[in-house]
Amino acid sequence: MNIDLLVVGGGPAGLMAALEAAEYGVNVAIVEESSRLGGQLRQQTQYLSPLPSGIGEIRGFELANELVEAVTFNKHIVTYTNHTVIGLYEDGSVGINNGKEIIRCETKKISVATGADIQGVLFPGWTLPGVLTVGAAQILVNRERVKPGNEAFIVGSSDFSIEVALQLYDVGINVLGIVETETSLHDRKQENLYRLKEKNIPILENSYIEQAKGRGQVEKVILNQNGNKEEYDVDLICVDGGLNPVIELCQLYNCSFAFNEILGGWLPTYQANFETSTDGVFIAGNTAGITNQGAVMVTGKLAGLGAAESLGNVPEQAADVWRNNYWSELAKLENYQVNEARTCHIQNFETSKTKVYET
Amino acid sequence: MDKSTIVCRCEEINVDEIETVLKMGAETFDDVKRITRCGMGPCQAKMCVKHVSNLISEYTGKPLAEIPPARARMPLKITRMRVLAGTESHASTVKAVFEEGDPDEK
Ligand SMILES: Cc1cc2nc3c(=O)[nH]c(=O)nc-3n(C[C@H](O)[C@H](O)[C@H](O)COP(=O)(O)OP(=O)(O)OC[C@H]3O[C@@H](n4cnc5c(N)ncnc54)[C@H](O)[C@@H]3O)c2cc1C
Numbered sequence: 068m069n070i071d072l073l074v075v076g077g078g079p080a081g082l083m084a085a086l087e088a089a090e091y092g093v094n095v096a097i098v099e100e101s102s103r104l105g106g107q108l109r110q111q112t113q114y115l116s117p118l119p120s121g122i123g124e125i126r127g128f129e130l131a132n133e134l135v136e137a138v139t140f141n142k143h144i145v146t147y148t149n150h151t152v153i154g155l156y157e158d159g160s161v162g163i164n165n166g167k168e169i170i171r172c173e174t175k176k177i178s179v180a181t182g183a184d185i186q187g188v189l190f191p192g193w194t195l196p197g198v199l200t201v202g203a204a205q206i207l208v209n210r211e212r213v214k215p216g217n218e219a220f221i222v223g224s225s226d227f228s229i230e231v232a233l234q235l236y237d238v239g240i241n242v243l244g245i246v247e248t249e250t251s252l253h254d255r256k257q258e259n260l261y262r263l264k265e266k267n268i269p270i271l272e273n274s275y276i277e278q279a280k281g282r283g284q285v286e287k288v289i290l291n292q293n294g295n296k297e298e299y300d301v302d303l304i305c306v307d308g309g310l311n312p313v314i315e316l317c318q319l320y321n322c323s324f325a326f327n328e329i330l331g332g333w334l335p336t337y338q339a340n341f342e343t344s345t346d347g348v349f350i351a352g353n354t355a356g357i358t359n360q361g362a363v364m365v366t367g368k369l370a371g372l373g374a375a376e377s378l379g380n381v382p383e384q385a386a387d388v389w390r391n392n393y394w395s396e397l398a399k400l401e402n403y404q405v406n407e408a409r410t411c412h413i414q415n416f417e418t419s420k421t422k423v424y425e426t
Numbered sequence: 427m428d429k430s431t432i433v434c435r436c437e438e439i440n441v442d443e444i445e446t447v448l449k450m451g452a453e454t455f456d457d458v459k460r461i462t463r464c465g466m467g468p469c470q471a472k473m474c475v476k477h478v479s480n481l482i483s484e485y486t487g488k489p490l491a492e493i494p495p496a497r498a499r500m501p502l503k504i505t506r507m508r509v510l511a512g513t514e515s516h517a518s519t520v521k522a523v524f525e526e527g528d529p530d531e532k
């Protein structure tokens with residue numbers, strides 16, 4: 068098989084990048100480490116909003132199914148699940164582990180759409196069983212159908228953890244509260260805050276977990292709220308220490324990096340076509356900055372278009388027209404601050420070419 | 427925070443041990459890693475890099491933007507030695523890219 072574009076990661080960003088490039092006749096291979104395509108959408112049972120124009124009301128896993136179907140029936144795209152990219156060889160080929168051996172793949176362009184890692188939160192006792200990230204709790208409940216506990220605290224009040232709190236409530240877990248160190252909850256989705264009220268789940272501002280205790284698993288938690296300590300009986304603590312782009316593969320490609328707090332920390336620098344400082348290496352989705360699912364899809368399109376253009380499959384002028392459309396869509400979909408940070412990150416592409424690591 | 431709080435759960439390194447190497451002059455995650463093994467466990471630093479960076483930032487007063495992330499190296503993910511070496515029948519052969527209809531696959 069002749070590969071023009073290798074897409075690493077079969078989440079919404081990778082799938083959109085593949086579909087977009089295939090529109091222009093690019094031969095794409097998608098490699099996905101897990102046994103199924105769809106990425107983190109697979110366990111998202113909530114209705115997604117906002118989404119790119121033309122997509123109606125849909126839940127995360129349903130959207131995943133639609134994208135997977137589109138990719139599966141596309142004659143320009145082949146997909147490989149249970150295939151993990153583990154690195155690069157000196158000759159530039161990509162090492163892919165299929166469980167039996169390492170396949171060396173040669174490709175003209177690559178699009179890295181490896182998503183984000185959820186970070187934990189440090190407190191004494193955080194390594195006890197019963198402390199999970201909100202993402203892990205969501206996977207257990209929505210995908211594996213396992214109820215991870217009965218009495219829970221959520222730590223961190225991002226929209227994501229609020230959504231998970233609501234989903235835990237729906238399967239009969241008593242959520243005692245959402246612990247938040249900050250005191251102002253700007254920028255949260257209003258409807259989510261409303262649904263929390265409806266279900267009587269309080270957001271405990273100016274508070275943090277002092278300690279989790281238990282023999283062999285979480286049994287008690289000491290909560291510090293406004294300086295007052297109180298002990299609660301809980302068997303589940305779901306923590307959200309924020310999302311960070313997964314950048315390892317870009318490190319191997321010696322891309323240059325810049326730190327951007329709003330986009331999730333360290334991430335490769337890139338241009339308006341989502342190409343990094345290393346020729347032929349594009350990034351998409353949360354790897355290119357943490358944002359919402361709708362925006363993740365559009366970044367996939369941009370990376371796919373960029374790759375197709377650089378392969379000579381789209382004339383420059385046409386590519387520019389589409390790119391401008393996608394960029395305006397991106398600006399509509401994502402949070403204003405995130406879009407501003409992204410624009411800034413791209414404007415700094417030339418100046419921020421500081422290579423942080425040399426091997 | 428209690429100094430005995432674990433920071434790197436794979437290698438069981440606590441706050442106290444990290445602070446000790448910071449006192450010795452460690453400035454980056456990789457410095458801490460080389461001295462303590464923090465970050466060298468099965469998760470390959472995925473779970474501890476941010477905590478360590480926060481500790482470095484608190485200790486040195488440097489913003490996070492000046493603390494580089496952990497250096498990634500091949501293999502990026504846990505890989506069986508047998509797979510890295512190649513299976514017996516394929517030992518030392520470089521497999522054609524995504525060869526279709528490989529009998530071993532069936
Ligand atoms: C557990 C979890 C739950 C989430 N739930 C929500 C939510 O409810 N609401 C919300 O707004 N956001 C949520 N997010 C954020 C989520 O990241 C985005 O919604 C969206 O899925 C990002 O899309 P993506 O394509 O960038 O990454 P992903 O969907 O994460 O896709 C990346 C894919 O790349 C694959 N991959 C990674 N490395 C390799 C490799 N080396 N080789 C091969 N394949 C690889 C992964 O297996 C994965 O399938 C969640 C994140 C996580 C981690």
Ligand code: FES
Nearest residue numbers: 434436465467474
């Ligand atoms: S937590 Fe440090 S290596 Fe896994």
